[in-house]
Amino acid sequence: MDAIDAFQDHYPDNVAHCYGCGSQNPHGHQIKTVWDGDETVTRFTPEPYHTSVPGYAYGGLIASLIDCHSTGTAAAAMYRQAGRDMDSLPAFRFVTGSLHVDFLKPTPLAGELVIRGRVKEIKGRKVVVETTVSAGDVTTARGEVVAVQMPENFG
Numbered sequence: 614m615d616a617i618d619a620f621q622d623h624y625p626d627n628v629a630h631c632y633g634c635g636s637q638n639p640h641g642h643q644i645k646t647v648w649d650g651d652e653t654v655t656r657f658t659p660e661p662y663h664t665s666v667p668g669y670a671y672g673g674l675i676a677s678l679i680d681c682h683s684t685g686t687a688a689a690a691m692y693r694q695a696g697r698d699m700d701s702l703p704a705f706r707f708v709t710g711s712l713h714v715d716f717l718k719p720t721p722l723a724g725e726l727v728i729r730g731r732v733k734e735i736k737g738r739k740v741v742v743e744t745t746v747s748a749g750d751v752t753t754a755r756g757e758v759v760a761v762q763m764p765e766n767f768g
């Protein structure tokens with residue numbers, strides 16, 4: 614992975630083990646998300662073992678990318694709204710309250726996927742994020758995530 618200053622690089626170590634986005638999980642996707650204007654973007658290239666139908670990506674992978682891209686977007690949006698650096702404390706930690714995915718087209722397994730997010734709403738501890746997954750010019754999936762700031766007593 615190139616050295617980019619991604620949202621996930623600022624997650625405190627104690628919450629950096631998520632399978633989708635944790636930099637401390639060697640078996641996970643370790644996605645990296647950055648701002649692109651008012652949108653957020655993650656680039657991810659699936660592996661051959663992410664197969665559903667041969668040649669196409671597994672829907673669970675797509676959902677996972679939308680999930681963690683969106684929770685990362687939620688955290689970054691809260692920092693941006695507060696005018697705070699992502700390393701500043703207390704940390705904004707978000708978990709997924711709901712995850713809706715529409716699979717619009719088969720997602721090819723070969724090549725890079727571009728995941729883009731847009732904040733639809735910020736209200737209290739809740740951030741609603743709309744996210745798309747594209748392969749080349751084709752949007753293959755669209756999702757909406759309700760991300761909720763993790764309670765102190767999570768679990």
Ligand SMILES: CCCCCCCCCCCC(=O)SCCNC(=O)CCNC(=O)[C@H](O)C(C)(C)COP(=O)(O)OP(=O)(O)OC[C@H]1O[C@@H](n2cnc3c(N)ncnc32)[C@H](O)[C@@H]1OP(=O)(O)O
Nearest residue numbers: 624628631684688705706707708709710711737739759761
């Ligand atoms: C920088 C470091 C980053 C570090 C980040 C590292 C972590 C990465 C996580 C990656 C993503 C995951 O896979 S996370 C793992 C999967 N998710 C989970 O295990 C979460 C399990 N669920 C829960 O713990 C809970 O249900 C919560 C925290 C999600 C919500 O409970 P709560 O805290 O009591 O929330 P509550 O006050 O009721 O609601 C707050 C607002 O959210 C809305 N809301 C709550 N749940 C839902 C829901 N399912 N669907 C729609 N909306 C909902 C409410 O309507 C309300 O909106 P309004 O009335 O104010 O409008």
